[in-house]
Each structure stands twice: as C-alpha cells, then as structure tokens.
Amino acid sequence: MIDKNLLNSPLYKMKYDVNNNLYIKRDDLIPFSFGGNKVRKAVLFFEDIINNGYDHVVTYGSRSSNHSRVIANIAKSYGIPCTIISLDEKEETFNFELIKSFNANIELTEVDNVKSKIDNVMSNLKSIGNNPYFIQGGGHGQLGTEAYVQAFNEILEYENYNDIEFDYIFFATGTGSTQSGLVSGSLLSNSQSNIVGISIGRNKKRGEDVVFQSIESYLKNINVKITQSQIKEKLIFEDKYLLDGYSSYNKEIKNIVKEVMNIDGIPLDYTYTGKAFWGMHNYLREHNIKDKNILFIHTGGTPLFFTDMRGNEI
Numbered sequence: 176m177i178d179k180n181l182l183n184s185p186l187y188k189m190k191y192d193v194n195n196n197l198y199i200k201r202d203d204l205i206p207f208s209f210g211g212n213k214v215r216k217a218v219l220f221f222e223d224i225i226n227n228g229y230d231h232v233v234t235y236g237s238r239s240s241n242h243s244r245v246i247a248n249i250a251k252s253y254g255i256p257c258t259i260i261s262l263d264e265k266e267e268t269f270n271f272e273l274i275k276s277f278n279a280n281i282e283l284t285e286v287d288n289v290k291s292k293i294d295n296v297m298s299n300l301k302s303i304g305n306n307p308y309f310i311q312g313g314g315h316g317q318l319g320t321e322a323y324v325q326a327f328n329e330i331l332e333y334e335n336y337n338d339i340e341f342d343y344i345f346f347a348t349g350t351g352s353t354q355s356g357l358v359s360g361s362l363l364s365n366s367q368s369n370i371v372g373i374s375i376g377r378n379k380k381r382g383e384d385v386v387f388q389s390i391e392s393y394l395k396n397i398n399v400k401i402t403q404s405q406i407k408e409k410l411i412f413e414d415k416y417l418l419d420g421y422s423s424y425n426k427e428i429k430n431i432v433k434e435v436m437n438i439d440g441i442p443l444d445y446t447y448t449g450k451a452f453w454g455m456h457n458y459l460r461e462h463n464i465k466d467k468n469i470l471f472i473h474t475g476g477t478p479l480f481f482t483d484m485r486g487n488e489i
C-alpha cells in the first residue's frame with residue numbers, strides 16, 4: 176500500500192487554452208493502480224480494515240469500474256480476499272481484465288436485488304467465521320468524504336505556497352463523495368473558490384441531495400456547526416452536460432480528449448474526466464468566465480482511456 180505522503184498529487188499549469196489560467200491536479204498520478212480518486216478513498220478504508228482486523232473485503236460496484244479495480248488491487252496486495260458484487264454487464268474493459276487478474280471473487284446480481292445480495296454475502300461470510308468489511312459503491316461514506324477534505328487541504332497548501340487563489344475548481348462528480356469532501360474542506364477553511372461538480376450520471380435533484388447529505392453528516396460527525404444554507408450556497412452540482420446519462424458521449428468530447436492528449440499529454444476518458452473537462456470548457460464559455468484561475472482535478476480512470484481508444488483514434 177502507499178504511504179499517505181504519496182497522495183499529494185502534482186498540480187501545475189496546463190498549456191490547453193480555455194481563455195483562463197488553467198491548472199490541473201493529477202490525482203490520476205497517485206502511484207498505486209493507475210491512481211485516481213478511488214485510491215485516495217481506498218487508502219482510508221484499508222487503514223480501517225487493517226487496524227481493526229477485518230479479513231475479507233466486500234464492495235458493490237460494476238466489475239468494469241475504477242472503484243472495483245482499485246479495491247481488488249489493494250486487497251490483493253495485502254492478501255485479503257475480496258468479493259465484488261456487480262451487475263451483469265457485457266462490455267469487456269481493461270478494468271475488468273485487471274480485476275480478474277487479481278482473482279477477486281465476482282458475485283453477479285440484478286439491479287433490484289442489490290441490497291439483499293449484499294446482506295447475503297456478508298452474512299454467509301460471517302457464518303463461516305470471517306470478519307468481512309463492506310465498502311459502499313464508489314467508496315461513498317464518511318471516509319470517502321474525508322479523503323477529499325485532505326485533497327482540498329493539499330490545494331490550499333499549493334495556493335498559500337504559490338500565492339494564488341483558484342476562482343473555480345472543476346471535476347467529474349458521480350456518487351458525490353469527491354464533491355462532498357471538496358465542499359466540506361472549503362467550508363472548514365473559509366475558501367472563496369467556486370467548486371463546480373460536473374455530473375457524469377445523476378440529475379441535479381438527486382445528485383445535489385446526496386452530496387448535501389454527505390456534507391451534513393460529515394460535518395456533524397466531526398462536530399462542526401455549519402448551517403444548511405451555508406452548505407447550499409457552496410454546492411454547485413451541474414447536470415447540464417450529462418447528455419444521455421452515464422457513459423454517453425459525443426463527438427466534442429472525443430475531440431477534446433484528443434486535443435488534451437496532443438497538447439498536454441494527459442489521458443482523459445469519455446465517461447468521467449473527458450466529459451467533465453468538456454463540461455468545464457462549456458461552463459466557462461456560457462458563464463463568460465475569462466482570465467480567472469481555474470483548477471481541474473483529474474480524478475483518474477486511466478484504464479478507461481485505453482478501453483476508449485479501441486476503435487477510436489486518440
């Protein structure tokens with residue numbers, strides 16, 4: 176497993192032109208299993224697992240997902256058995272190839288049966304004397320939020336050290352723990368940055384609700400009193416760039432992925448980072464934002480870049 180100091184990922188100015196000073200924080204370069212936000216979160220989950228003597232890790236997530244890959248990889252490196260509860264999807268992805276190579280045990284389920292499947296798997300493991308640990312899909316929960324409070328603190332350190340303030344921070348938002356951590360971190364430090372989550376799957380109503388609840392419960396848990404309206408003011412969940420929902424993309428996204436690779440040598444994928452980067456680009460244009468300091472957080476997913484590359488020209 177990686178040393179926590181290695182989570183402090185590179186942050187630097189990009190060449191790509193969006194009429195603003197564009198910076199990027201490369202969480203995709205966190206040095207374990209192709210990095211990404213799932214590694215940041217998993218480091219805290221596995222700390223909990225190791226410190227408390229759990230002996231089997233169970234998670235819910237697509238067998239094509241970055242989350243499942245990272246959990247299976249860390250479990251493998253510790254020699255802890257891992258069970259992934261997944262829906263049955265046909266698509267063959269590099270994440271899936273990797274998960275198979277880590278010998279994770281995959282339990283398929285129907286979408287209506289997820290909860291009872293999880294309960295079954297957990298109670299079966301307990302009945303044979305195991306002490307299993309459950310990680311929510313995407314690494315959602317208190318620790319997932321905490322991981323991105325820490326990331327926000329890294330951003331603050333960069334700002335202080337370099338005497339710069341980011342006017343906007345953009346990233347792909349899915350289950351919402353990345354966003355709840357960043358927003359909590361910003362509330363705790365009184366930062367003025369606008370934090371804009373570009374939704375890659377959920378509509379505004381549902382997405383905003385989930386992020387709001389995560390922030391509220393995180394702050395309550397650490398005994399910090401911040402009002403609901405203060406949270407709401409800081410919460411920008413933008414669902415305008417969803418297209419047809421999760422994993423849908425268009426020609427513009429493909430182009431931007433190609434351009435960013437050509438100009439900055441940074442791999443993005445169509446589902447998460449490419450879509451969010453494209454959403455950011457449109458957001459800046461539509462809100463007439465110019466000459467500001469903008470930070471894009473690269474949340475990882477590099478194996479998806481290679482999957483997307485098959486049959487496409489990148």
Ligand SMILES: *Cc1c(COP(=O)(O)O)cnc(C)c1O
Pocket residue numbers: 211212213241242313347348349350351352353354447448474475476
């Ligand atoms: C999971 C994931 C996200 C979304 O993160 P959440 O914390 O679930 O909102 C964004 N980008 C990548 C590459 C991911 O794998």
